[in-house]
Amino acid sequence: MLQIEAINIARLKIVFIFILFLFLLNCSDTPPKSPLSENALNKINEELKEWADGRWASFEASYDTKNSTLIIQITAMPQSNSTAWNGYCKALKDLANKYANGYNFVGRVYVLGEVKKRCF
Numbered sequence: 001m002l003q004i005e006a007i008n009i010a011r012l013k014i015v016f017i018f019i020l021f022l023f024l025l026n027c028s029d030t031p032p033k034s035p036l037s038e039n040a041l042n043k044i045n046e047e048l049k050e051w052a053d054g055r056w057a058s059f060e061a062s063y064d065t066k067n068s069t070l071i072i073q074i075t076a077m078p079q080s081n082s083t084a085w086n087g088y089c090k091a092l093k094d095l096a097n098k099y100a101n102g103y104n105f106v107g108r109v110y111v112l113g114e115v116k117k118r119c120f
Helices: 002-028 038-052 082-099
Strands: 056-064 069-076 104-111 114-119
Touching: 038 056, 038 069, 038 082, 069 082, 082 104, 082 114
Parallel strands: 069 104
Antiparallel strands: 056 069, 104 114
C-alpha cells in the first residue's frame, strides 16, 4: 500500500515538473512589444483636440512603456452625465483601436478631479 502511494507521489511530481517546464518555456518566448510610435500619439491627441471643443476641459494621451499601455485621460465638463461619459469611453476605445490596435489600453473620464468612468 505504501509502495503504491510512493509511486503515485512520484508520478505527480513528474507531471508537476513537466507542467512547470511548459509554463516557463511559454513565458520566455514572448518578445517585448515595440513602443507605440510618437506619430500615433500625435494623431490620437489631434483627434482628441477635435472632440474636446465644448466637451472636455482637458485631455492627454500617453504611453506607458513599462506595461505597453496606451493611457488616455480626459476631464469632462462638470455638467456632463453618465450617458456622455459612456459616449466618451466609446470614442476613446475607437481611437485606441484605430491607432494602437494590439496594445493594452486604459481610459479615464474625470469630472472635477474624480474618476467617473474607466474604459478598457
